[in-house]
Amino acid sequence: MSQVAGALHDGWIVTKRNLIKIKRVPDLLIFSTIQPIMFVLLFAYVFGGAIKVPGVNYKEYLMAGIFTQTVAFGSSLTAIGLADDLTKGIVDRFRSLPMSRAAVLIGRTTSDLLNNLLVVVVMGLCGLLVGWRIHTGILGALAGFGVLFLFGYAMSWIAAVIGLAARSVEVAQSAGFIWLFPMTFLSNAFIPTDTLPSWLQPVADWNPISSIVLGLRDLWGNAPEGLARGSGFPAQHPVLLAALWSVAIVAVFMPLAIAKYRRVSTR
Template sequence: MRRLLSDTLVVTERNLIRLPRAPELLLAFTLQPIMFVLLFRYVFGGAIRVPGGSYAEYLIPGIIVQNIAFGGFVTALGLNEDMQKGIIDRFRSLPMSRAAVLAGRTSADIVTNGLSMTILIVTGLIIGFSFQTAVLHVLLGLVLALTFGYAFSWVFAFLGLLVKSPEAANSVGFLAVFPLTFISSAFVPGQSLPTPLRQFSDVNPFTIIVNELRWLWTGQPSPDQLWQAFAWVAFILLVFSPLAVRRYRRAAGR
């Protein structure tokens, strides 16, 4: 167990070292979220009617959830690259904890997700977002967002090990996550959607997570319950982490 922790730390560190050296990745984590906030707030914002509060208050929790769900794509890219380049073989020939390779990868995502979430919140505060709840609720919201991001890292880990190339991982991830976030309450209220899409949006886990985050940070009433949000996080984690581990064993054992 101590071995797992220390090895996970080493692998996490390895995955983070590359960040400042890969400008395109750093841009993805910093400037891109800012761009999205500004586009939504000032291009679509005027045309979208939201219940209570301003669009900036409505938007920030939604865009944070979308962004954090995407954060895991680095895990998909990284794992796929490591498989192709033989680094996984190097790891497997070392007397290290096997789980540390995946755990280190997904743990690094927590750090990068934390980074982009901070940038998003700061941008939000500048354009008119504000926390309107008790500190405890704000913190609980941060925990919800980060654990949701962590669970999604395992979805991407599975994906990255499944597909043949980093490019494929990227496009499959995009195709899966984009519709899920857009057909949810992340950017527009569900009531504005055509009926079939609204029905989908109502049961979409993204809607539930976003609604709860909105409630925790701005006090907007939510039709769902907080436990449902955490239940989804747990569900995603419990389904995809064993899948990823199994896939890792099989893919590496060739």
């Protein structure tokens, strides 16, 4: 069996194991769904009135941002899940088996991707209820969700490195989460970047989150003519950049995580 086939075979077995957990202990899934719904409602009805984005209905503007934030936050599940397995010693068991060294990580990131999928479906329905619509047809819709899930999957690999480095589930939970706040808010997810101080605007424009969000708005027709898009290359090629960012993140963090897994020990 080649290495890749082995990794997929073993990875799928671990994925199934993780999915059984979601089924039997749905708490994490439920809470990871409630949070984005709260964000949708809060921004749509609380902040929405105060934030004016010229040229667009704010609820339309908002959804791409919240989708992106949700899959980014969702990655912290990967950190928590891995830290949990480490503290319970099951990773020692896996590491003593003649299985692929990538399988535990592939299984984790894949089951978290499916978890994300469920959350996004619920969120999408919630968005439709508050008035968000996709205006570009089925292909645009699917392309948008493709970009979204690819990014979520990439973020999971960053979280995997965090989870393997954390010394407890609690640490993994905070560490997997906290950096995502500035990362998602310092972007065009909730506000046009031209409202930021001028020195901060390029940072926000080049933030991968901004590329994903703007890419989604383009693919879903939520970015009408005249909408402030930031400036420079990211404003012109958001979908391309979004894909590149995701691929680059996986290319860097997947090998990092696997190398870390080989050396990791139970605490």
